[in-house]
Amino acid sequence: MIYQVYVRSFLDSTGDGIGDLAGVRAGLPYLKKLGVDGIWLSPFYPSPQHDHGYDVADYCDVDPLFGDLDEFDRLVGAARRLGIKVLLDIVPNHCSSEHPWFREALAAPAGSPARARFHFADGRGPDGAEPPNNWHAMFGGPAWSRVTEPDGTPGQWYLHMFTPEQPDWNWREPEVAAEFDRVLRFWLDRGVDGFRIDVAAGLYKHPELPDSDDPEADARTRDSVNPLAWNQPEVHDVWRRWRSICEEYTERDGLDRLLVGEVSVPTAREHARYVRPDELHQAFFFDLLSASWDADAFRKVISEAMQDIAGTGSTVTWVLNNHDQVRTVTRYGEPATEGSGLGAARARAAALLMLALPGAAYIYQGEELGLPEVVDLPDDVLTDPIFRRTGSRARIRDGCRVPLPWSGQASPFGFTPGTESAKPWLPQPEYFAEYATDRALADTRSFWHLYRDGLQLRSQLPQLGEGTLRWLDAPPGVLAFERGDDLVCAVNFGTAPTPAPVSGTPLLASGPCPPGVLSGSTAAWWIRS
Known part of the structure; x- marks a missing residue:
């Protein structure tokens, strides 16, 4: 189980309202208590922050907003002492328009090696x-976007599949591959345990850059749909190359290194190609995240993953939330906005379901607190480049990135030191007081305790390790499956109670669950006697 840390929203150590690496280090004991195996850090590299660090100007340093390399080393050392692995977010599809190589390209003539x-x-x-x-x-x-040539005349155009401040690398140029080899080694030599790879199905574009039959598909879906720009066959050679570098370090010191890809492709079968034995170790399976709250929909995506991905001997990597998606509490409970009631119950049930599946699982910060999406941020505080480019609030991502509440009854809720007048980079709503970590730890009925108990059992019970699952007969609207020979997980997607698939008291349940009954919007685990 890996915990995604969105650094600028986790914990601020300096009082500037922006989370930082020292804040992450201060929060490690909290994460150890929760029971995670590792953390994935969002980009903290030098950047003009047009897309919150996913526009990288220097891949081998730390932006002063977040600290410096010495602080990074202290963070890695502290994590290692606690047995927590550290994964970095690496962005190989594009860089910042402030990257030295792109500045060099702008100053060079058309047809030059720099371009x-x-x-x-x-x-x-x-x-x-x-x-x-x-x-x-x-x-x-x-x-x-079109550039002005060094002589002042209108000139060539450059490709950017996200924003003009994020020019795409040309991976057909060998110098690009060599530079990223250097970047990987720089961080591996500093002790990191692996990398989360942004836009892992990207990198290569169709060599002729032809017109698309549906040129607005990516913008319409906010996904990598254009088959000419994503999922080109050559990208698999990159992951074989990176896998060999990781294995070189593993052979050197005996410590595993992990590559996990952000892979958005049309089918589970295509997804499985990225996690072949000589490519990525893991790739996020987003179909569970995007599935509607429906028993048949969940069963379909789980079955496809188990057949097409786990069936090849690879690990399925499950995820319900991340920094680009509406949080489950709101997603499952719309139009509710503050996470109470149905959305929260369904999010708790989904969490137990995910933790019972074979494979790896990732949780996004605040998921363990049951945080809802903040949907009423005023326009003047929004920072998402989607909003800046389109003027539309549809699918903007600021609402899931609001800084965490740690303690107290008013903003900044312990996120940033100093007085209550200290302002986090995005405003926290008053109702965040209900979700503060100090309150969550004190309440045994909280999301936090559900996740902590689920993670403890997941680490203790051999039935919840790698392996298969067997579907069980269940009433309409209920999913039930068995892990090992005796652990049963069932989820009631409806609102009315149904008979439980196993008699007796559950080992763990996401809500009240009397013996012999599976309550509505509830998941539970049992051990057969």
Whole structure:
């Protein structure tokens, strides 16, 4: 179980309202108590922060917003003493427009080696005034921007599948691959345990950069749908190369290194190609996250994952939340906005379901507190580039990134030191007081205790290790499966109680569950006697 730390929203140690690496280090005992095996840190590299660090200007340093390399080393050392692994978020599809290589490319002429590291191309139409193709960026608008040449004339265009401040690397240029080899080794030499890879199905584009039949598909879905820009066959060579580097370090010191990819592809069968024995160790299976609250929908995506991914001998990597998605409490309970009632019950049930599945699981900070999405942020505080580029609040991501509440009855809820007048980088609503970590730890009925108890059992019970699951007969609206020979997990997706699949008191349940009964919107685990 890996815990995703969105660094700028986890814990602030300096009082500037932005979380930092020292704050992460201070929070490690909390995470150890929760029972996680490792943490994944969102990007903390030097960046102009147009996309909160996913526009990297220097892959081998720490932005002063978050600390410095010495603080990073202290964090890794503290995590190692607690037995917590550290994964870094690496961004190989694109960089910042402030990256030295891109600045060099802007100053170089068309056709130069400096431009070959990116996707520069001549425009179409009179005087090259039209983009080279019709692709649109995922965050809205054309995927191309035109540059002014060193002589001051309008010139070539460069490709950016997200924002103009995030030019895409050209992985067909060998120098790019060599540079990322250097980056991996830099951080592995500093003791990291692996990498979460952003846009892992990206990197390579169709070599001819042709027009798309549906150029706005990425922007419409906020997903990597354009088959000409994503999931090209050459990308698998990159993961074989990175896997060999990780294995080199493992052979050197005996410590496993992990590669987990953000892989968004059309089918579970295609997903399985990324986790073949010589490629990524794990790749997020987003179908569970995107499934509607419905027994048949959940059974379908779990069955496909077990058949197509686990069936190859690979590990399925389950996830219900992350920094790009509406939180489950709100997603499952809409139109509720503050997480009470049905959405919270369903989110608790989904958590127990995920923890009972074979494979790896990741949780996003605040998920263990039952935090809802903050849906009423005013326009003037929104920072998501999707909003800045489109003016639309649809699918913006600020609401799941509001800083965590740690203690107290008013903002900043212990997130940042100092007085209550200290302002987190995104405002926290008053109702966050109900979700503060000190209150969650004191309440044995809280989300936090459900996750902690589930994680403890997951680590103690051999039935919940790797392996298969066997579906059991269940009433309509109920999913039930068996792990090992005697552990049963059942989830009631309806609101009315049903007979439990096992008699007796559950080992763990997401809500009140009398013997012999499976309450509505509830999951439970039993050991057969």
